[in-house]
Each structure stands twice: as structure tokens, then as C-alpha cells.
Amino acid sequence: MAIIGIDLGTTNSLAVCWRDGRLELIPCEDGEVLFPSVVGYVGGEGFLLGAAAKERLLTHPSDTVGSFKCFMGTAKEYRLGGRTYTPMELSAMVLERLKRNAQRLLQEEIEEAIVTVPAYFNDKQRSDTKKAAQVAGLKVERLINEPSAAALAYRMAMGEEDRTLIIFDFGGGTLDLSYVECFDNVIEIVAVAGDNHLGGDDIDRAIQSYFCRENALAEEALPLEALARIRHLAEQSKRALSAGGHADMELTVEGRTCRARLTEDILFELCMPLFEKMKQLFLHLLEDADSRVSQIDDLVMVGGSSRLGVVRRFLAELLGKEPVVLDQTDRVVALGAGIYAGIRRRGEEIRDMLLTDVCPFTLGIGVRNRSGQDKNVLSPMIERNSTLPASCRNRFVTTSDYQREILVKIYQGEEYYVDDNVYLGEVAIEVALKPAGQAWVDVQFTYDINGILHVSVENEMGERRQILLANQALTAEELERYTKEMEKIMLPPIEQPANREMLARFLAYFENSTGERRERIGAMIGYVTRGLCSGRKKAVRNAQENARAWLNMLEEAQETKEERLFDGRAFESWEEEDEDWGDGEESRDSEGEEQDDRVEDWNSRKENRGEGGEGDGDEE
Structure with a gap:
């Protein structure tokens, strides 16, 4: 029984499996791995899916449906073959075909599927996605956010150095942003933002409207067939623009030849309303993550629409850094889902990664x-x-x-x-x-x-x-x-036995100290408590590491103090030398001052190394 990863996309869908120690893209009947998320109906023949259905979008737009993922979880319906279908039912058809393709390649039943969804999908949208999988005969225990899958693919491709990322997932119908911290074997999603109705389709519509204006066409009055052909021309011109400085558009509409020239600058201006929405999403994300652009190591581009030159130009101007573009941007999410499927199967070749996530809505x-x-x-x-x-x-x-x-x-x-x-x-x-x-x-x-x-x-x-x-x-x-x-699972870190014991040791040192030493220990307790209560894996890890280092330091200082107080003699012998207590008092005072200096110096060295300290604790 196999486990596969599925990227159920707005424009294209893709299935991936982990086999023989590597990722393998699952091809369709025509040999292509990208399966267009399009469903059509032919009278007397039945349903067409994928590439065959996409071709009919131009000739039979009233009997063919695409981009229905944008309306998942809503009451929208589509009429095909004399009856209505919901986006969930249409998605189930796509998933069933992907499942069939996988079984043909692997020659075994599919035990489970890992399906990706936009990070900003709400509960109803996620529910409909799971229902679609169930209708298709797929067991889906885990939905993972598309940017989370992309972060997993990035981590596997770029190595295990600690990095802070923003995943920019710009597909045909949705835009997802995720703030991600990668460290050790953990991929931690800190914050997400997105728009389920902002994608490459909006750029196609902007080009379509531009073409109509340039040729004095009443866009809202054109028949569906003419609009479908203009939209197809807009999509072709958008792609051609990536390969050259301009794209010449020409199409016969209602008996006359219409023309327009599309350049990078014109497209940039057409996209300005979309770019303003993107900017607001970035502000929202950074605010929720309590971060700034200067703290980001990489901006990772994901999704077919992220290949557009105007999009990369806008992001470079907005953030002041060039984005990181992984190979095959339209396949990155699926590859991440495939890696996660390999982890679920306990593939020996894959390091066991911990992929955390966040609640996208309150x-x-x-x-x-x-x-x-x-x-x-x-x-x-x-x-x-x-x-x-x-x-x-x-x-x-x-x-x-x-x-x-x-x-x-x-x-x-x-x-x-x-x-x-x-x-x-x-x-x-x-x-x-x-x-x-x-x-x-x-x-x-x-x-x-x-x-x-x-x-x-x-x-x-x-x-x-x-x-x-x-x-x-x-x-x-x-x-x-x-x-x-x-x-x-809901025992928070601060309530876990090992962490409670650690805090109890700090409290004991606080109780037995006075003055500046007590203040410093109090600051340590505050930093550790904030980290353990934060809920973030990285903050919890930093709090635990700093706490262990500080407790070791306090313990060493205590042992040194005891040795000096009792002139290096065993603790139990001090009662016998009662007359030497006065010298011990002087040693204790002197050592207390010296230890305070050591604490201050240690904190200073920690700050210089960027590993903690009082200031970093507040920021964390």
C-alpha cells in the first residue's frame, strides 16, 4: 500500500510518491505530470478531465469548468450535462483521476494521500477538500498548507543551515505567504497571511480588460466564446512576455482584427492594484510574526505565477532583496507533499522532520x-x-x-x-x-x-x-x-515535568540570593518563562538551552563559593571550626561581588554571540 502527496491546484494538479529512496512525479495518460484542474462534459460521451477538457475551454466554455478550487467551501454550483456540481464534487473527479494514475504507475493500492491546501483556507474549505478526497476513495488524515510543503522542499534542497524564510506561493487562484523558521530538524510556521481570490487568473483578467480597452470592445457585452478566446490570448501573451521584451496580441473578434502590444512596463502598471494587495499582506504577515524585512534570510518563490518577471520585479523593489527561485516553481508544493509522504512511510533515506503549523484564523x-x-x-x-x-x-x-x-x-x-x-x-x-x-x-x-x-x-x-x-x-x-x-498532547511546555523542575531550581537560587544577583536571576526566570509560554518551537528550544547554561553557571558559582567559605574543607566540618566563621563572612561577601561580575560578563558574552541575554529575551 502506497502513500502519495497531492497538490490539488487551481490551475494544475500534481501527484508525487516517494519510491526507492527518491521523489517520483506521477505522469498522466499523456505522459505529462501537470494535470489541468479542468472538468468538461460531452453530450453522449460523458466527462472529460485534464488536458482534453482544457482544450474545450476555448470552444465549449458553457460545458467546461476550471478554477473551481477558488470557490471551495461556498454554495457556488456549476451546471454540466443537465445537473449541477459543487466545487467539492469537481475536485473529487480530479483527485480520483490522480489516484488512478498513481495506481497504474505503482501497481498497488493507494493507502493514504497527503493533500495540500492554501494556508488561508478556512474550516469549511478544508472540510470540503477532505470530503472530495473521501468521494475519490482516498484516505486523508493530514492536510498540509501549501507554503509548509514548499518550506519542506526548500529545506531538503538547500541544506540544514538555520534560516528564516518567507514563502511566497502565488498560484493561479490564490496567494499564500508564510513566515517560516528552519532550525535543526524543525520547520516552524510562525505566521501566515493570504488571499484565496488573488492569483495568476487576476493577471489574465487584467490583460483581457486591457486588450478590450485598446480595441474599444465592450467586455461585459461579449459572448462567452469570444471572452474565452481573449482570455486564452492573454494567458499566452503573459507567458511570452517572460521570454522577451514584448508580446504582440492579435485576434479576430466579431469579424474584425484586434491588436495590442503588451510590454513589461504596461503589465507592471496593470498589476499595480494586485501589487498593493500583496504589499498589505506582507505588512500583515510581518506584524503577526513580530518581525522586519531585515530579519528575513530568503524570500522563496513558489507557484506557476511567481515565474512572472513583473512579480519578481515588484518583490525586489518592495523588500530590497532578490527572491530565491527553486527549480520548477509550479511543482515545489507537490514535491514537499511527496517528501512528507515519504516521512509518513518512515523512509530511511529521509531525515525525520518536524513540521509545525499555525491556526490560520481566530x-x-x-x-x-x-x-x-x-x-x-x-x-x-x-x-x-x-x-x-x-x-x-x-x-x-x-x-x-x-x-x-x-x-x-x-x-x-x-x-x-x-x-x-x-x-x-x-x-x-x-x-x-x-x-x-x-x-x-x-x-x-x-x-x-x-x-x-x-x-x-x-x-x-x-x-x-x-x-x-x-x-x-x-x-x-x-x-x-x-x-x-x-x-x-495539550500539556504546555511550562507544565512539562523537566521544565517545571528547571524553573524550581531557578526559584530556589532566587530565594537564596539578594541585591543585584537576585535581580539577574529574576531576569533569567522571566526570559525562560516567556520562552516556554510562547508556544513557538524555536523560542522554547532557546529558553531551554539558555536555562541549562545559566543553571550550570549558577551551580558552578555555588560550588566555588562553598569551597571559599569553608577554606576547601568538607561541608560537614564547619561546625567544628566555629571560630573561623568571621573569615568566612568576608569570603562570602567578596565572592558574591565577584560572582555578580561573572554573571554580567557571561550575559554580555551571550549577547555578543547572539545566543540569548536579557535584551534578546524581550524581543523573542
């Missing part, structure tokens, strides 16, 4: 609006860009006298009013009959790396209600298993 519940408006507002529980797995517990009280129950409604999104966010589900529980504000429930959200949200609601009588929002149908056994796993 998760919260609806609460009464205190301003008196009828609209309820969002009370955030797990903020966007929280490192997964994440957990939060808050207490909520009744708002009416002698209220019988509390209804906890769960939402996903960033909007102030709950109705403007995505509704996920609800939990109802009875409460004690008390005046308003006196009866209460504790609500806990736990969100794991697979996008499974566990919500637990407990009242003051100890009664508990819970719901598991898993983007998939779960059996009772699976529900129980996931619930137990949630309870195990």
Missing part, C-alpha cells in the same frame, strides 16, 4: 454585545497564528436572571460581529438557576495539527458537554481516540 465563541446592540460579538479563544497544537480555557457567566442553559456557539474568523464569521457548531449545557452573572461554565478549546477542534464545556456542578469539529465524519471509536489524544 477561533472563538459568540457573547452578548455589552453596548446594547442585538448583534453578538466574537470572544476569541485561540488567536490566529497560534502554534499548533493550541489550547485555551476561559470562564463565561450567564447574562439573564435564572437562565436555564448556556448555548456556546463556535465561530472562525477575525470579524467583530459573530455573524460576519464562519459558524462551526454549538454546545448547549444546563446551568444553576441563579441571578445573572452568578452561574458559570468553563469553556476549553483544543486545536490540533490536523485541524481538529475539540470544544469542552463544563458547568459548576461538574457536568460536561463536548463537541469535536473534525472536518470529517468520525465513528464513536475515532471520537474517543481523538479526545484522549487531545488530553495528552
